Amino acid sequence: MAETRRSVVLKRRPQGEPRPDDFAVVEEPIPPPGAGQVVTRTIWLSIDPYMRGRLNDAKSYAAPVAIGGVMEGETVGEVVAADALGFAAGDAVVGTRGWQSHGVADAARLVKLDRNGPPLSTYLGVLGMPGTTAYSGMKDIGEPKAGETAVISAASGAVGSVAGQLAKRAGARVVGIAGGAEKCRFVRETLGFDDCVDHRAADFPAALGRACPNGIDVYFENVGGDVQKAVFRLLNPFARVVMCGMVAEYNDTAPRPGPNLMFVVRNRAKIQGLIVSDKPERFAEWRALAAPWVRDGSLKYREDVVEGLENAPAALIGILGGRNFGKLLVRVGPDRI
Numbered sequence: 001m002a003e004t005r006r007s008v009v010l011k012r013r014p015q016g017e018p019r020p021d022d023f024a025v026v027e028e029p030i031p032p033p034g035a036g037q038v039v040t041r042t043i044w045l046s047i048d049p050y051m052r053g054r055l056n057d058a059k060s061y062a063a064p065v066a067i068g069g070v071m072e073g074e075t076v077g078e079v080v081a082a083d084a085l086g087f088a089a090g091d092a093v094v095g096t097r098g099w100q101s102h103g104v105a106d107a108a109r110l111v112k113l114d115r116n117g118p119p120l121s122t123y124l125g126v127l128g129m130p131g132t133t134a135y136s137g138m139k140d141i142g143e144p145k146a147g148e149t150a151v152i153s154a155a156s157g158a159v160g161s162v163a164g165q166l167a168k169r170a171g172a173r174v175v176g177i178a179g180g181a182e183k184c185r186f187v188r189e190t191l192g193f194d195d196c197v198d199h200r201a202a203d204f205p206a207a208l209g210r211a212c213p214n215g216i217d218v219y220f221e222n223v224g225g226d227v228q229k230a231v232f233r234l235l236n237p238f239a240r241v242v243m244c245g246m247v248a249e250y251n252d253t254a255p256r257p258g259p260n261l262m263f264v265v266r267n268r269a270k271i272q273g274l275i276v277s278d279k280p281e282r283f284a285e286w287r288a289l290a291a292p293w294v295r296d297g298s299l300k301y302r303e304d305v306v307e308g309l310e311n312a313p314a315a316l317i318g319i320l321g322g323r324n325f326g327k328l329l330v331r332v333g334p335d336r337i
C-alpha cells in the first residue's frame with residue numbers, strides 16, 4: 001500500500017469563476033481504517049456542477065467545504081484495507097467522498113460493485129448520482145407522456161442525456177438544448193433525441209420555437225439564464241418543470257432578477273425543485289432498472305476523462321463553462337495495480 005495520500009483542499013473561496021490556485025494539493029500519511037471503516041485507493045473521481053456551491057460560505061442544502069478542507073466528491077475505488085465485515089482488499093466500491101488518492105469511509109456508506117458488470121466509471125455517471133437525478137426528476141415531477149413535448153437543457157451532459165432518453169422511452173417527442181453543433185449532433189444521432197437546438201446560436205429563442213411547434217409540456221431545467229427565459233415562453237397549459245439545476249448561474253456573485261410568475265398561473269404550470277439525496281432509495285432502484293440497459297447498449301452515455309487528481313480543479317472550472325462533453329470524470333488511478 002502507498003505510504004502517503006494526496007488530497008485537493010480549498011485554499012480560498014473564489015469570487016465568480018474559480019481559479020486553479022484557489023485549490024492546493026496536500027500530502028499526508030494514509031490513516032488506518034477505524035472500527036467499521038474501509039480505506040480505498042481512488043480509481044475514478046466524479047466532477048459535478050454542485051461542487052461550485054460547496055465553495056461558497058452560504059446557506060444551502062449542504063454545508064460548504066471549509067477553508068483547508070478536502071474537496072467533496074463521489075469516487076469509485078478499490079479497497080486496500082478494511083476493519084469492517086464483508087469488505088476485503090481488492091473489492092471495488094462506490095460511495096467514498098473526497099478529491100483524494102485514498103479515502104476513508106464508514107462501510108455502511110459504501111456499495112460494493114461487480115467488477116464483471118458495467119464499467120466501474122458508470123457508477124458515477126449513467127448508473128450513479130447523475131442518472132438517478134434524471135430518473136427521480138422524470139418519475140416524480142416531469143412525468144412525460146406519449147404525444148407530449150419534453151425539452152432538456154445541457155442535453156449532452158450526465159443528467160440531461162439520461163433525462164431525455166427516459167422521456168423518449170415514455171413516448172414523448174424530445175428536444176435537447178446543447179452548446180454547439182458537435183454536441184447537438186451527438187444528442188440527435190447518438191442519444192436519439194428528435195431534435196437539438198444550439199443555445200449559442202444567435203437565433204436560439206426562435207430556433208427553439210421552431211423545434212417545438214406544439215409548445216413544451218415537460219422542461220428538465222439544468223442551466224437557467226437565457227435558456228430558461230426562452231423555454232418558459234413556450235410552456236403549455238399544465239406543463240411540468242423539473243428544477244434540477246441552473247449551472248449557467250453558479251459563478252454569479254449576485255442572484256439574477258427572477259421571471260414574472262404570472263405565466264405559472266395562466267398555464268397552471270408545476271415548477272418543482274429536486275435534490276437527488278432526498279430520496280436515497282432511488283439510487284438502488286435506478287441501478288437495478290438501468291444496468292441491463294447499459295449492458296444491452298440501449299441506454300447511451302458518453303464520458304469525458306481528465307487524467308490525474310491534480311487536474312480536478314481545472315476540470316471543475318471547465319464544467320461550469322460547458323467545456324466538458326459527457327459525464328466528467330478524473331482518472332485518479334488504474335482499475336487494478
Ligand SMILES: NC(=O)c1ccc[n+]([C@@H]2O[C@H](COP(=O)([O-])OP(=O)(O)OC[C@H]3O[C@@H](n4cnc5c(N)ncnc54)[C@H](OP(=O)(O)O)[C@@H]3O)[C@@H](O)[C@H]2O)c1
Binds near residue numbers: 049247
Ligand atoms: N438537483 C440535484 O439533485 C442535481 C443532481 C445532479 C446534477 N444536478 C444539476 O444538473 C445539471 C447538469 O449536471 P451534470 O452533472 O449533468 O453536468 P453536465 O451537463 O455534464 O455539464 C454541465 C453542462 O452545463 C452546460 N452549461 C454550462 N454553462 C452553461 C451556460 N452558461 N449556459 C448554458 N449551458 C451551460 C454545458 O453544456 P452545453 O455546452 O451543452 O451548454 C455543460 O457541459 C447541473 O445544473 C447540476 O447542478 C442537480
